[in-house]
Amino acid sequence: MTNEERVENINRLSGTDVRKCMKCGKCSGRCPAFKDMDIKPHQFVTKLGKGQIEELLESKSIWNCLSCMACVERCPRGVAPAAVIEAVRDTVVRMQGKNGIKAEEIPPIVDELIPQQLLVSAYRKYNK
Amino acid sequence: MKISYYPGCTLRTKAKELDVTARLCAKALGVEMEEIENWQCCGAVYPMGTDEIATKLSAVRALDYAKHNGGKLLTLCSACHNVIKRTNEDMKNNADIQFRANNYLKLDEPYKGETEVLHYLEMLKSVVGFDAIKKAVVKPLNRKIGAYYGCLLLRPSPVMAFDNPENPTIIEDFIKAIGGTPVVYPFRNECCGAYVALKNAELPKQKSKKVLMSAKEKGAEEVITACPLCLYNLQTNGGDILPVKYFTELLAEALGVQA
Numbered sequence: 367m368t369n370e371e372r373v374e375n376i377n378r379l380s381g382t383d384v385r386k387c388m389k390c391g392k393c394s395g396r397c398p399a400f401k402d403m404d405i406k407p408h409q410f411v412t413k414l415g416k417g418q419i420e421e422l423l424e425s426k427s428i429w430n431c432l433s434c435m436a437c438v439e440r441c442p443r444g445v446a447p448a449a450v451i452e453a454v455r456d457t458v459v460r461m462q463g464k465n466g467i468k469a470e471e472i473p474p475i476v477d478e479l480i481p482q483q484l485l486v487s488a489y490r491k492y493n494k
Numbered sequence: 495m496k497i498s499y500y501p502g503c504t505l506r507t508k509a510k511e512l513d514v515t516a517r518l519c520a521k522a523l524g525v526e527m528e529e530i531e532n533w534q535c536c537g538a539v540y541p542m543g544t545d546e547i548a549t550k551l552s553a554v555r556a557l558d559y560a561k562h563n564g565g566k567l568l569t570l571c572s573a574c575h576n577v578i579k580r581t582n583e584d585m586k587n588n589a590d591i592q593f594r595a596n597n598y599l600k601l602d603e604p605y606k607g608e609t610e611v612l613h614y615l616e617m618l619k620s621v622v623g624f625d626a627i628k629k630a631v632v633k634p635l636n637r638k639i640g641a642y643y644g645c646l647l648l649r650p651s652p653v654m655a656f657d658n659p660e661n662p663t664i665i666e667d668f669i670k671a672i673g674g675t676p677v678v679y680p681f682r683n684e685c686c687g688a689y690v691a692l693k694n695a696e697l698p699k700q701k702s703k704k705v706l707m708s709a710k711e712k713g714a715e716e717v718i719t720a721c722p723l724c725l726y727n728l729q730t731n732g733g734d735i736l737p738v739k740y741f742t743e744l745l746a747e748a749l750g751v752q753a
Contacts, residue, residue, distance in 0.1 A: 435649035
């Protein structure tokens with residue numbers, strides 16, 4: 367698969383038009399996971415626009431995005447940075463052997479209060 | 495009146511008290527929640543990838559069932575509400591998803607987003623009415639209560655259309671109706687840390703602490719939520735800062751119904 371094909375696929379998967387971004391930075395300013403994002407939400411939008419996806423695919427941010435939609439809510443241009451991050455994460459976890467969590471890592475961190483909702487949502491986000 | 499109800503997986507297991515108190519209170523207020531047949535887990539998170547279909551089908555099945563059973567679907571868990579409402583929007587306005595979901599499901603009549611998705615709080619506000627609740631209260635809760643909205647009820651606001659996403663008031667109005675004093679604090683619509691608990695345990699700890707500290711600083715004595723994951727994060731990852739309860743537990747207390 368060429369870089370161009372992969373870029374095109376991520377764009378399509380995100381359903382958002384990164385060219386509309388006017389680089390105001392409100393998405394990253396509002397991000398509650400900002401400190402844990404090695405590549406910030408606004409940079410995801412910019413880098414995808416430039417086709418620089420290698421570093422996005424390696425980024426820690428795809429595991430730390432909370433899908434809280436605060437960035438989407440604040441964007442004055444109707445861009446959805448969270449959808450770009452999800453499209454990159456989907457691209458990674460859909461590759462063979464690239465799931466974000468392993469089943470055997472779960473039992474040690476499960477306590478008796480943990481809601482099913484947490485396990486289901488984490489599996490939906492991190493694994494395919 | 496009767497209304498089709500989607501409980502979701504967590505309300506049958508770790509969040510039983512949310513389900514049980516909600517049903518009792520609804521009954522006391524003249525609403526019968528009729529659990530839909532053969533519901534499946536909604537998946538807990540709305541899949542944003544534009545090619546996702548299989549992950550949305552359980553929501554579509556529930557929506558189609560409700561379409562033929564009263565036309566409304568009542569939700570209670572914030573996550574179920576978010577997934578089902580956003581999927582309904584897709585079925586209404588996204589021709590590609592509508593076609594592919596219907597192509598797979600082969601329903602007698604294609605589902606095109608006809609069902610109205612209603613969260614329990616919206617039901618209290620628009621079907622029962624906060625004034626009627628006020629009249630039904632037997633034990634007003636004279637406490638300072640912080641509403642915790644989190645993300646899922648509010649965002650993305652063009653689809654959720656739940657309340658003002660930056661300055662919501664529905665839970666504060668609810669608190670007033672049950673005789674409490676609402677405490678407005680800055681972090682009430684900030685994320686608790688969500689599912690990242692399984693990947694980066696430190697993040698939900700920081701986020702949840704911040705929410706509870708923010709509520710405490712403004713004078714809240716307790717915090718209420720509609721989301722089992724928010725409750726878990728705030729209680730377990732937030733530390734012993736404030737008690738956290740489901741909003742329906744306080745409603746049951748105020749209405750004097752026994753769970």
